Amino acid sequence: MTSMTLEQEIKxxxxxxxxxxxxITDASPIADDDIARLNAWLRTGRAGQMGYMHRNVEKRIDPAALLKGAQSVIVVALSYKPDGSAATEQDPQKTAAVAQYAWYEDYHDFMKPLLFELADFIGERTGRRDRFKVCVDSVPLAERALAVRAGLGAIGTNHMLIHPTLGPQVFLGELVTTAALKPDGPCRWTAQCATCGRCIRACPTGALQADGEFDAQRCISYLTIEHQGDIPAELATKMSERVFGCDACVLACPHQHDAPVCPPARLRPCPNNIRLDMEEILGLTAESFESRFAGSPIRRAGLATLQRNVRICMANARDRTYGATNASFSEQGRS
Ligand code: B12
Structure with a gap:
């Protein structure tokens, strides 16, 4: 009879x-190459207005700085590749596109309680008083670099962590813990991006550059969610009908095409958030915005930013119909 290891029971x-x-990986700092990439990215201003990326860098690169005495990091992935039937046929003049990760309830709210449950399980199973830190996106931790080290996949040219079978459309989450667990080896699979380049060609704004650099300041995901204030007209026109986030570099990836759709009845789909009715968004008040997007990742943008994006999408829709104009896109009402 073989007895199962603690690591296998956790998995x-x-x-x-x-x-x-x-x-599973150990809690040592991320590799020097990754630290250098992160520092260069910050130094050259690529993070734009994401001031939080400049804070707690020592924690982001070192799980043991995030949780004192950390020994291990358990990294999980959750597929969010939607079923093809999810896309709705709605008037592209009246509605605007939302990135697929936001077609569901907020993944932070979904994943965190499950990670707490996993922590409880480990505590009960070992009978020890280990400490745990639950991380999903918003905690300063280099999630992709740790996921590679935990054997979950490889980083693609599109900067996504690509799982060999699940593809790039996976959310990441971690349990950083003082429990000493046997680590898995890093992922040996390579995404074989070198001769592909589809994501670079698909990026509407050149945020993904041929040398593999990623300039968030040009990324439509950044511009529509994180960037406050005006969007330069040159970039605004390239947003096309995207009102929240962007999937261009992800959907162009051959590994995304081959991946299975995420199992149904898990992350709750939000059919109303696949495309947004632009007039409805312009008519929202601070209060109705909160109830309309409660529990959705779209809430992060805030009302003023979402309305700014809608005005850009409306202008782009008019341009598609009547030819180019050069409006200036401002975000009214943000203090
Ligand atoms: C800031 C941020 C953003 C910013 C900046 C994105 C970016 N590429 O940096 C914006 C708002 C633009 C953004 C957009 C998106 N994001 Co985001 N974002 C983050 C966040 C909070 C930090 C990312 C970060 O550290 N950036 C700094 C740069 C320097 O890091 P990086 O590009 O990842 O590179 C690191 C490693 O990958 C490695 N590396 C880089 N290049 C290479 C190359 C090789 C060969 C190797 C070996 C390693 C390597 O070194 C770097 C240092 O660690 C993470 C959550 C987290 N806590 O990590 C989520 C996260 C990366 N985002 C996520 C998602 C889903 C998205 C979007 C798909 C959402 C959307 N559809 O709009 C897009 C994808 C854009 C893209 N192609 O990256 C997921 C990605 C999951 C995955 N499978 O990779 C994460 C992990 C959140 C989560 N918990 O699931 N995001």
Whole structure:
């Protein structure tokens, strides 16, 4: 009779909780190359207005600085590739496109309780008083670099963590813990991006550059969600009908095409958030915005930013119909 290791029990429990993949790495700092990439990215202003990326850099690169005494990081992935039937046929003159990660309830709210459950399981199973830090996106932690080290996949030219079978459309989450667990080896699979270049060609604004650099300041995801104030007209016209986030570099990836859709009845789909009715968004008040987007990732943009994006999408829709104009796009009402 073979007895199961603690690590295997943790992985089985993570999968039983609903995650699609799980791996374990130690809590040492990310590799020097990754630290250098992050520092260069920050130094050259590529983070734009995302001031939070400049804070707590020592924690972002070192899980043990995030949680004192950390020994291990359990990294989970959750697929969000939607079923093809999810896309709705709505008038592109009246509605605008939302990135697929926001077609569901907020993944932070979905993943965090499951990671707490996993932590409880480990505590009960070992009988020890280990400490845990639950991380999903917003905690300063280099999630992609740790996911590679935990064996979950490889970083593509589109900068996504690409899982060998699940593809790039996976959310990441971590349990940083003082429990000493046997790490998995890093992922040996390579995404073989070198001769592809589809994501670079698909990026509407040149945010993804031929040398693999990523300038968030030009990224439509950044511009529509994180950037406050005016969007330069040159970039605004390239947003086309995108009102929240962008999937161009992800959907162009061959690994995305080959991946299975995420299992149904997990992350709750929000059909009303696949495309947004532009007049409805312009008519929202601070109060109605909060109730309309409660529990949705779209809430992060805030009303003023979303309305600014709608005005750009409306102008772009008019341009598609009547030819180019050169409006200036301002975000009225943000203090
Ligand atoms: C800031 C941020 C953004 C910014 C900046 C994106 C960026 N590329 O940096 C904006 C708002 C633009 C953004 C957009 C998106 N984001 Co975002 N974002 C983050 C956040 C909070 C930090 C990312 C970061 O550290 N950036 C700094 C740069 C320097 O890091 P990086 O490009 O990832 O590179 C690191 C490693 O990958 C490695 N590396 C880089 N290049 C290479 C090359 C090789 C060969 C190797 C080996 C390593 C390597 O070194 C770097 C240092 O660690 C993370 C959550 C987190 N806590 O990590 C989510 C996260 C990266 N985002 C996520 C998602 C889903 C998205 C979007 C798809 C959403 C959308 N559809 O609009 C897009 C994708 C854009 C893209 N192509 O990256 C997921 C990605 C999951 C995945 N499978 O990779 C994350 C992990 C959130 C989560 N918990 O699921 N995001």
């Amino acid at each position: 089985d429990r993570a999968l039983a909780l609903g995650f699609d993949a799980v791996g």
